[in-house]
Amino acid sequence: MSERIGFIGLGIMGRGMAANLLKAGFELTVWNRTATRMQDLVAQGAHAGADPADVAARSDIIITCVSDTPDVKTVILDEQGVIHGARPGALVIDCSTISPQATREIADALRAKGVFMLDAPVSGGSEGAAKGTLSIMVGGAGDQFERALPVFQAMGKTITHVGGHGAGQTVKLVNQVLVVGNCIAMCEALLFAQAGGVDLQKTYDAISQGAAGSWMFTNRAPQIIQRDWRPGFTIDLQQKDLRLVLEAADELGAPVPVTSLIFQFYRTLQAQGLGSEGNHALIKALENLAGFEIKAIR
Amino acid sequence: MSERIGFIGLGIMGRGMAANLLKAGFELTVWNRTATRMQDLVAQGAHAGADPADVAARSDIIITCVSDTPDVKTVILDEQGVIHGARPGALVIDCSTISPQATREIADALRAKGVFMLDAPVSGGSEGAAKGTLSIMVGGAGDQFERALPVFQAMGKTITHVGGHGAGQTVKLVNQVLVVGNCIAMCEALLFAQAGGVDLQKTYDAISQGAAGSWMFTNRAPQIIQRDWRPGFTIDLQQKDLRLVLEAADELGAPVPVTSLIFQFYRTLQAQGLGSEGNHALIKALENLAGFEIKAIR
Numbered sequence: 001m002s003e004r005i006g007f008i009g010l011g012i013m014g015r016g017m018a019a020n021l022l023k024a025g026f027e028l029t030v031w032n033r034t035a036t037r038m039q040d041l042v043a044q045g046a047h048a049g050a051d052p053a054d055v056a057a058r059s060d061i062i063i064t065c066v067s068d069t070p071d072v073k074t075v076i077l078d079e080q081g082v083i084h085g086a087r088p089g090a091l092v093i094d095c096s097t098i099s100p101q102a103t104r105e106i107a108d109a110l111r112a113k114g115v116f117m118l119d120a121p122v123s124g125g126s127e128g129a130a131k132g133t134l135s136i137m138v139g140g141a142g143d144q145f146e147r148a149l150p151v152f153q154a155m156g157k158t159i160t161h162v163g164g165h166g167a168g169q170t171v172k173l174v175n176q177v178l179v180v181g182n183c184i185a186m187c188e189a190l191l192f193a194q195a196g197g198v199d200l201q202k203t204y205d206a207i208s209q210g211a212a213g214s215w216m217f218t219n220r221a222p223q224i225i226q227r228d229w230r231p232g233f234t235i236d237l238q239q240k241d242l243r244l245v246l247e248a249a250d251e252l253g254a255p256v257p258v259t260s261l262i263f264q265f266y267r268t269l270q271a272q273g274l275g276s277e278g279n280h281a282l283i284k285a286l287e288n289l290a291g292f293e294i295k296a297i298r
Numbered sequence: 299m300s301e302r303i304g305f306i307g308l309g310i311m312g313r314g315m316a317a318n319l320l321k322a323g324f325e326l327t328v329w330n331r332t333a334t335r336m337q338d339l340v341a342q343g344a345h346a347g348a349d350p351a352d353v354a355a356r357s358d359i360i361i362t363c364v365s366d367t368p369d370v371k372t373v374i375l376d377e378q379g380v381i382h383g384a385r386p387g388a389l390v391i392d393c394s395t396i397s398p399q400a401t402r403e404i405a406d407a408l409r410a411k412g413v414f415m416l417d418a419p420v421s422g423g424s425e426g427a428a429k430g431t432l433s434i435m436v437g438g439a440g441d442q443f444e445r446a447l448p449v450f451q452a453m454g455k456t457i458t459h460v461g462g463h464g465a466g467q468t469v470k471l472v473n474q475v476l477v478v479g480n481c482i483a484m485c486e487a488l489l490f491a492q493a494g495g496v497d498l499q500k501t502y503d504a505i506s507q508g509a510a511g512s513w514m515f516t517n518r519a520p521q522i523i524q525r526d527w528r529p530g531f532t533i534d535l536q537q538k539d540l541r542l543v544l545e546a547a548d549e550l551g552a553p554v555p556v557t558s559l560i561f562q563f564y565r566t567l568q569a570q571g572l573g574s575e576g577n578h579a580l581i582k583a584l585e586n587l588a589g590f591e592i593k594a595i596r
Contacts, residue, residue, distance in 0.1 A: 196468035206469050
């Protein structure tokens with residue numbers, strides 16, 4: 001008999017992930033701070049939990065998918081948190097992106113109650129969550145990874161066990177360093193192209209498949225060329241992840257000069273009220289410096 | 299009858315490109331400053347020219363593939379340069395990577411003699427030159443692009459006419475901004491991963507195919523993980539191209555803060571005598587800042 005799943009946090013990511021667990025046939029109990037967000041999933045056959053502890057009491061594996069380190073601490077460790085409902089032998093899987101160090105502390109607290117933990121942050125955006133094609137980077141014990149694999153397979157495609165507690169979070173932050181670095185490269189390149197008077201679409205066609213290529217350039221340069229700022233991933237969420245990178249890099253003594261600069265650029269865009277635009281709107285920080293914009297091609 | 303080709307500059311790139319023209323059946327006259335480099339191609343059926351003017355006198359289309367702006371000016375405009383041998387109606391194709399502004403000036407000088415010009419810098423490294431799979435970014439008149447297409451097709455795969463004189467060079471520089479930006483992102487990410495204690499190979503497996511992916515990460519991260527500094531493209535050549543970017547960006551008023559920082563990092567590596575290593579050895583500049591290295595996996 002497959003394990004009963006609890007799912008806490010039905011935001012832009014969690015909603016799609018929980019729906020895919022239902023589709024895969026898992027018995028599912030959900031909870032969300034804003035209760036109305038549970039209705040869709042309940043209509044599809046999920047149970048509604050009263051609070052995180054109640055979800056944990058009804059589940060063998062409890063997934064948390066919330067925004068930031070304090071949110072994870074709240075739903076797991078606070079008064080009505082998972083830790084007060086979970087039985088010994090239960091497994092908590094945190095799919096949020098949070099501090100690797102805090103992850104190790106939460107794992108310690110759960111271990112003291114006989115509860116296992118995996119950190120399993122995801123990459124792939126709301127589209128990947130909905131389609132079940134997420135990349136999932138997992139930290140924790142190997143036997144718990146094996147135990148959770150059917151659950152991961154219902155939600156993602158590239159599922160990698162990368163090390164012990166916190167390793168999944170560290171790899172997710174490595175991922176974010178690459179994402180924003182590739183993003184600033186794209187922004188500088190497109191603005192330089194605009195200044196140099198070349199056709200941006202032809203430029204894209206000439207170089208996107210070669211040594212200059214990246215997922216970011218392939219997918220987001222066309223959006224920039226059309227001045228389409230709809231988010232695959234918002235500036236606010238990107239900035240939250242970069243704060244985690246900078247904190248961890250400071251603790252670890254790792255120099256991240258470019259990531260640090262990008263953090264400052266995103267800061268200026270948040271100050272302009274652009275936090276809900278896509279992370280590729282980073283180019284607006286360079287445009288502000290330049291005093292000119294790239295022209296929209298429509 | 300196909301046009302007779304002259305080829306000037308048989309360096310690491312030009313050698314492979316000229317050989318592919320011979321293979322495609324073009325009649326070929328070659329010249330190189332260091333004459334011994336002509337021997338292989340002469341053995342394969344090429345004629346040896348006495349100097350660039352002599353090559354031009356024997357050819358309908360003259361290709362130049364040398365290092366930098368002054369070298370192109372020398373072989374085209376100096377006393378024994380192409381301009382003194384080329385007949386009206388001839389076409390000069392410059393496959394070097396040089397200043398877009400200088401390119402427009404050279405095109406003007408040639409036009410005054412009735413000689414056409416295309417700028418056609420290439421991307422894809424010595425491997426792409428040897429295999430005939432280069433990306434070629436072409437600036438100049440559309441009819442001359444059409445005329446040259448069979449020649450380009452013998453040397454490359456992705457051939458794009460991007461605009462007027464200098465546009466090929468501008469797009470090549472855009473390409474280089476992306477290459478080095480994706481490179482510094484990779485270097486920061488790997489050093490952060492090392493500091494965070496995660497397995498670099500597992501990290502690579504978990505994220506290289508997703509939103510963090512790039513040609514650079516896919517192809518050069520494995521080299522870095524093995525501390526293999528053999529060049530696909532050397533630091534010295536990369537630095538030469540970045541100097542062209544910074545000069546052009548300054549003229550055009552385009553802010554390139556990250557490219558500018560990378561230029562400074564490469565500078566420190568050249569000062570250490572590492573100019574002939576691959577451009578991915580950029581990570582050594584961060585390692586020097588950090589005071590630790592990523593561990594080799596062999």
